[in-house]
Amino acid sequence: MAGQQPPSNVGDDLGLGFALPGGVPTDAQGRRKVHPISPVVHAVTAIPIGIIIVIAFGSGGLFAGDARVLAMAAVALVLVPFVVGAAAYLSWRKLSYWFDADGDFRVDSGVITRKERRLQLSRLQSVDVAQPLFARLFSLAEVSVEVAGQQGSKVSLRFLTLDEARSLRNEILARSAGLRHDTAEAPETPIATVAPRDLAVSLLMRSVTFFLLLVTVVILVVTVMASGWGGLGLALVTGGVPILIVVTEFITFFNFTVSQSPDGLRLRFGLAKTQSRTVPPGRVQAIEFVEPLLWRKRGWMRVRVNIAGMGAADSSGNREETLLIPVATREVAHGIVERVLPGLDLAGMEWHPAPDRARRRSVIQWQRLAYAWDDSVFVARRGRVTRHVMVIPHARAQSVRFTQGPWERPLGLGSVHVDTTPGPVKVSALHLDAGVAQELVRAESDRAERARAQDRSIRWAAPDTTNEA
Amino acid sequence: MxxxxxxxxxxxxxxxxxxxxxxxxxxxxxxxxxxxxxxxxxxxxxxxxxxxxxxxxxxxxxxxxxxxxxxxxxxxxRSFGYCERGDDLLVTSGIMFRRMVIVPYGRMQLVDVKAGPIDRWLGVTTVQLHTAAATTDAKIPGLVPADAADLRDRLAQRGEQRTAGL
CATH class of the missing domain: 1.10.287 (Helix Hairpins)
Structure with a gap:
């Protein structure tokens, strides 16, 4: 199915032939509402939960054909979706969203506790359109809006028809960029796609995964040669965990597509749940290039990114790894980064390595430890087996930190960290000469101060400001 | 030390x-x-x-x-110390793990002032700064309550003057 999608379609609908009526439903005050069929979708989503409950509590009696258990199972299968659907209906009635006179995005919700949220679109971080599996059955989509600097500011509207979801996203993006809200949908040009085969191969060749799979093979061989079964349990762990991770990431990042639109980079990915995510330029907080040992022969790298409010821990504590691309050749990766951090020139920078005595603190990676900077960014690198290069624009630094651990102190070493918003990227120049590190902290803080004073990228598309790049 | x-x-x-x-x-x-x-x-x-x-x-x-x-x-x-500069605040601490963090006033999102029961009884207060980065961790314990309140007000005022977008 790679490359077959029309460019403006989020995912491919599983298409059960439902043609839901379009149009935006509104309430008495003219505020918009999510699609009335949404409670049904929530109810359908709950069916697997009902099945799990039945299997967990009644599997014994179920297979034995116990009539009472069967009856209870049937009740659970009906009851769980019904209760979920009824609750979803009540919250559907209370949920409305609109743009207020100040141009803020407002969402009122809550059956028992009323919640009135006001999202300041000038601080917009991202608008995502996602199609969870069950919503895809109905050709519906979910829109998530996040703004910076507010805990729990993420608002998810479940569910809108795909067309409405896309037009709402465009409206929010246009308003946040300081354009008129009726600006037409931004056209987009594809930049890069990750072929499923490349994704699978790359996931298997990541350093830790590959090492664990190798260990598993060794354990299996030894177990078979010793003709015992003792190693199987261990092999299940060392082999099972990485395979689970590979499969999860494969499903999450399947068919990863990057395209350029005037709103920013648009990322699309996912097998079961398809997601579409827009990364506005100027909202990228930090970037990291990751090159595992076995990827280097093919010239592959992964690009991680910190975007404030995005990829933060969700309610269940899972932290998503926010990526610009899961795997790409060096040229493609740098081409993508060029669009969010124009003018980045890693090769032309003057690298300042950690002193030789850093080998007594970090035996393996000490030779790779170094930092560099130019007029707009600070860069640090680390890692010998898996290479990491971390980039942060001076203007995005939150604070600058010097640290010295008990191992570093006797060696006269110290580390410098440029703090950024929560995300997968941590920018640290490790194990430098302590004196150099102390000067670097102050120098970097000054550079950040100057860069902040010149930064114009908050309302990057508004006509009266110019992006400094 | x-x-x-x-x-x-x-x-x-x-x-x-x-x-x-x-x-x-x-x-x-x-x-x-x-x-x-x-x-x-x-x-x-x-x-x-x-x-x-x-x-x-x-x-x-x-x-x-x-x-x-x-x-x-x-x-x-005795290792805790802070220094108010023109555009930023420096906070240092630690014996085993030493640290010094520079927090620009414009990056401060929140200044917390807190004191537990023993702290209150002895008249000491903690001032903690928060930025959009979770790793900033600039904490100044052991301030006299009046100083803590003054420091908070000064920080909040300077923060307002210099607020930067993300």
């Missing part, structure tokens, strides 16, 4: 140290926690099944660790 360590951070800045009353507050907290440890050691002496030498060993270890923590608290408290 502190002269030797502090010298590394001092250069040109005028550092403000925190109140020595924080040492008292922390030592009281330590002693309260040690009531539990002492109870455990006494129990070892009373339980007949435990050999006498195990109980004595535990008591010695408990006393040594107590003395070490007692001493460490003094050093740790």
């Amino acid at each position: 502190s002269d030797r360590t502090r010298a590394a951070f001092t250069t040109t800045d005028a550092w403000t140290l925190v109140s020595p009353r924080l040492i008292v507050a922390r030592r009281i907290t330590l002693s309260l926690a040690y009531v539990l440890v002492a109870a455990g050691v006494v129990a070892l002496f009373l339980i007949p099944a435990v050999p006498r030498w195990v109980a004595i060993g535990a008591a010695v270890v408990a006393v040594v660790v107590f003395g070490w923590l007692w001493w460490l608290i003094g050093r740790r408290v």
Whole structure:
């Protein structure tokens, strides 16, 4: 199915032939509402939960054909979706969203506790359109809006028809960029796609995964040669965990597509749940290039990114790894980064390595430890087996930190960290000469101060400001 | 510590140290926690099944660790310091793990002032700065409440003047 999608379609609908009526439903005050069929979708989503409950509590009696258990199972299968659907209906009635006179995005919700949220679109971080599996059955989509600097500011509207979801996203993006809200949908040009085969191969060749799979093979061989079964349990762990991770990431990042639109980079990915995510330029907080040992022969790298409010821990504590691309050749990766951090020139920078005595603190990676900077960014690198290069624009630094651990102190070493918003990227120049590190902290803080004073990228598309790049 | 360590951070800045009353507050907290440890050691002496030498060993270890923590608290408290500069605030701390963080006023999203019951009784307060980065962790314990309130107000005011977008 790679490359077959029309460019403006989020995912491919599983298409059960439902043609839901379009149009935006509104309430008495003219505020918009999510699609009335949404409670049904929530109810359908709950069916697997009902099945799990039945299997967990009644599997014994179920297979034995116990009539009472069967009856209870049937009740659970009906009851769980019904209760979920009824609750979803009540919250559907209370949920409305609109743009207020100040141009803020407002969402009122809550059956028992009323919640009135006001999202300041000038601080917009991202608008995502996602199609969870069950919503895809109905050709519906979910829109998530996040703004910076507010805990729990993420608002998810479940569910809108795909067309409405896309037009709402465009409206929010246009308003946040300081354009008129009726600006037409931004056209987009594809930049890069990750072929499923490349994704699978790359996931298997990541350093830790590959090492664990190798260990598993060794354990299996030894177990078979010793003709015992003792190693199987261990092999299940060392082999099972990485395979689970590979499969999860494969499903999450399947068919990863990057395209350029005037709103920013648009990322699309996912097998079961398809997601579409827009990364506005100027909202990228930090970037990291990751090159595992076995990827280097093919010239592959992964690009991680910190975007404030995005990829933060969700309610269940899972932290998503926010990526610009899961795997790409060096040229493609740098081409993508060029669009969010124009003018980045890693090769032309003057690298300042950690002193030789850093080998007594970090035996393996000490030779790779170094930092560099130019007029707009600070860069640090680390890692010998898996290479990491971390980039942060001076203007995005939150604070600058010097640290010295008990191992570093006797060696006269110290580390410098440029703090950024929560995300997968941590920018640290490790194990430098302590004196150099102390000067670097102050120098970097000054550079950040100057860069902040010149930064114009908050309302990057508004006509009266110019992006400094 | 502190002269030797502090010298590394001092250069040109005028550092403000925190109140020595924080040492008292922390030592009281330590002693309260040690009531539990002492109870455990006494129990070892009373339980007949435990050999006498195990109980004595535990008591010695408990006393040594107590003395070490007692001493460490003094050093740790003296290691805290902050310095208000024109555009940013410097906060330093730590003996084993030393740190110095520079927080621009424009990046501060929130300034917390808090004090536990023992802290309140002794008149010490903690001021904590938050930026959009979770790793910033700029905490100044052991301020006199009036100073803490003043510092918070100054920081909030400067933060407002210099607020930067993300």
